[in-house]
Amino acid sequence: MSEDAKRHLPLWRRDFPIRWDEDHYVTRRQLAKFLTLGSAILVGANLAMVAAGRTRTSMAYPPQRLCAADALGPGESLLFRYPTAQDPCILVRTKTGALVAFSQVCTHLSCAVVYRPADDRLFCPCHEGVFACHEGTAGAEPLEGPPERPLPRITLDVRQGDVFATGVVS
Template sequence: MSDGPGAKAPRWRLDFPIRWDEDHYVTRRELAKFLALGSALLAAATGSVALLGDRFRPRGGPAVRIADAAAIAPGGSLLFRYPTDGDPCILLRLADGRLVAYSQVCTHLSCAVVHEPGSTDLFCPCHHGWFGVADGRPLAGPPRRRLPRILLEERRGAIFAVGVEA
């Protein structure tokens, strides 16, 4: 089969009529420019979404009643869930009388942190991580990030969770 003037074209050429002489090739330089521009636009879009997402993230949440303030003795703790039923948290009354609350999910591998009555630390039994009760920062073990703090308000003798501070 020849492709001469009087020759019959093969069936595939009839199905795919590409004229190579009219096809526009993309040079390596054009491809490199396209990829560089596309990558720069993607990086800029990702950065702007990250900045705008952090700026417009709601800081507060619904106010949820946890317990009466008198129900927690100094050095004691109480478990609750906030902002949803799938988010375990722990409320602590420090020795000086202050109330603090944190997510009960360890920042290392999501195990539950526990508090022993009278202890000044939160303990993660999975990998022996320790967190300070005053600020939720990691003290020992593999965790590197502090526990998310639950924002609290006291209203007429009751304690309410009102937001999460990551």
């Protein structure tokens, strides 16, 4: 294109010299197909993550002795690490006398939960999350605050007067 012809072009045309005949158009139909397929993949991925999060798995680890069964009175707790030295847990003898153990790591932002004997509940001081502290097959269910997932439960076994941690139910 000559200099004279370039001078008579609109300013935007000089700034963006696109050769429309060489440009590859994307039709509206192609764009709609792409957006539909992409949205379907994202929905499928989210559903898979929800399904994976709702399934509880039980992992067996080598038994670890925690304490004597009569070492804790009703309303008392004991901190320990299981299954590795990087996994803080809490053993609680509830007011009813049941022994229960849970991960001490809050499922909201990983703060350490503590046992409150007056309420017979586990409390997360970071954002005031409260978890149920009772025996059963599930973990400590969240009752108040921002946590939405239960604390993983540590399975216990009492043998010859000693309490052993035997696995993790998450």
